[in-house]
Amino acid sequence: MIYLDNAATTMHKPQAVIDAVAAAMSTFGNASRGAHEGALTTSRVIYRTRAKLAAFFGCPKSEQVIFTCNATEALNIALTGLFHAGDHVISTELEHNSVLRPLYRIREEQGVSLDFVPADKKGCVDYADFERLIRPETRAIVCTHASNLTGNRLDIGRIGKIAEAHGLLFVVDASQTAGAARIDMEEMKISVLCFTGHKSMMGPQGTGGLCIRGDVPIRSFKVGGSGVQSFLTVQPPEYPTHLEAGTLNGHGIAGLSAAVDFIQSVGRDTIEKKETALMMRFYRGVSEVPGVTVYGDFSTEDRSPIVSLNMWDLDSAMAADELAQTYGIATRAGAHCAPLMHRALGTEEQGAVRFSFNWFNTEEEVDEAVSAVREIAEWARP
Amino acid sequence: MREKTLRLIVAFASTHDAMAFEETCLSRGVPGRLIPLPREISAGCGLAWSAPPGEEAAVREALDAAGIREQALRPCLV
Numbered sequence: 001m002i003y004l005d006n007a008a009t010t011m012h013k014p015q016a017v018i019d020a021v022a023a024a025m026s027t028f029g030n031a032s033r034g035a036h037e038g039a040l041t042t043s044r045v046i047y048r049t050r051a052k053l054a055a056f057f058g059c060p061k062s063e064q065v066i067f068t069c070n071a072t073e074a075l076n077i078a079l080t081g082l083f084h085a086g087d088h089v090i091s092t093e094l095e096h097n098s099v100l101r102p103l104y105r106i107r108e109e110q111g112v113s114l115d116f117v118p119a120d121k122k123g124c125v126d127y128a129d130f131e132r133l134i135r136p137e138t139r140a141i142v143c144t145h146a147s148n149l150t151g152n153r154l155d156i157g158r159i160g161k162i163a164e165a166h167g168l169l170f171v172v173d174a175s176q177t178a179g180a181a182r183i184d185m186e187e188m189k190i191s192v193l194c195f196t197g198h199k200s201m202m203g204p205q206g207t208g209g210l211c212i213r214g215d216v217p218i219r220s221f222k223v224g225g226s227g228v229q230s231f232l233t234v235q236p237p238e239y240p241t242h243l244e245a246g247t248l249n250g251h252g253i254a255g256l257s258a259a260v261d262f263i264q265s266v267g268r269d270t271i272e273k274k275e276t277a278l279m280m281r282f283y284r285g286v287s288e289v290p291g292v293t294v295y296g297d298f299s300t301e302d303r304s305p306i307v308s309l310n311m312w313d314l315d316s317a318m319a320a321d322e323l324a325q326t327y328g329i330a331t332r333a334g335a336h337c338a339p340l341m342h343r344a345l346g347t348e349e350q351g352a353v354r355f356s357f358n359w360f361n362t363e364e365e366v367d368e369a370v371s372a373v374r375e376i377a378e379w380a381r382p
Numbered sequence: 383m384r385e386k387t388l389r390l391i392v393a394f395a396s397t398h399d400a401m402a403f404e405e406t407c408l409s410r411g412v413p414g415r416l417i418p419l420p421r422e423i424s425a426g427c428g429l430a431w432s433a434p435p436g437e438e439a440a441v442r443e444a445l446d447a448a449g450i451r452e453q454a455l456r457p458c459l460v
Contacts, residue, residue, distance in 0.1 A: 031397065032397035032428075032429075033427075034418065035416050035417050035418045035429055040416060043397055043400075043401055043429075044401060044404075046401075047397075047398060047401035047402065047405070050398070062398075063396070063398045063399075063402075227397060227427060227428060228394075228395070228396055228397060228426070228427065228428035228429075229395070229426055229428065230425075230426035230427050230428075231425055231426050236395070236396065238395045238396045238398075238399075239398075240396070240398055241396045241397070241398075
């Protein structure tokens, strides 16, 4: 199989990640639950992984790296725990449902009002719109770092400056960038960074988290066992315990730790350059094919390694199935949980076929995918 | 059953603090180890650092170096 669905999850993981998970599964006790060597071993790995991630993302305090099972859970924790009735939040049309649905929920259940910065036909925003939408009760800007549909990146450094200038919280969904793109919470003025471990970080599924910069109180999303302060009737107030009830995914976190080590040994910048080169090779190849429409802004290479396209008026689901069944190429069709983005692109009915690239892909695989697109487009020609 | 001995016990608000303190002590050569939180210090559960009674100065310096505010620091028979 040629795996080009890395925006959904990276299938090929570094061997060190696999080895770390396997080793953890035969040596780990329950972190924070006891002082025997099995429990302490796990607690130490989790502690060190927080420190690695804090350094990797520029989060000043490692105890404010909170582990979750994915970015969606991190976003739910942040978005349901930050706001109060009457608050106003600005987001964008680039968002995934992992941002949109928590926002819609707090609009319904907490009385928070929302505005969305629009995207144009190329999936780009006008940064002046962020300032235009700010009003006295605005509390935060919540946005993705990169669209999971087009790969277009938002300039989060620029948005962070806007947020800081207006005294707003800045919450970033880094699902499509963490691990590959440079992120510095301090420099980019990010208040809360939500990330997943299983995409461009190349770690195990079931890992992710949120990093909190500065004094940002977030209400507990879930409460329960903490391994400390057991006679308190509420979740202990200290981070990370405040937001981490129940047993953590220690095995997965061990793999995530190895994934960070892998990224740093290869070099994040090196990984990003290779992924960008693969994406641009594919983009240039398919752009020449008659009947192919590519979505997104390719005037810059500062984007995530995603190319979404359609061929004539061919149903994207049929195209993806043909790619999988005839050519052995894994892609993702449909709406990609990004309804506002599809609406902005005018692809609500047809959806799109998304090709997404990773460190482990090769130029040969890219060329095979271009050939497959050429053949399918020729077949679909009206 | 081991006989109880007098130790200097440090209690923490979170496992993260306990881990950070252990790392700091190891790097500074402060003797001791993590143990289950003794009931004489606090009811409940969690981790505590058990050090020889004469190491209070080194323990306090390690707490400062790690930036940790302890929940309790006192001698205890464990």
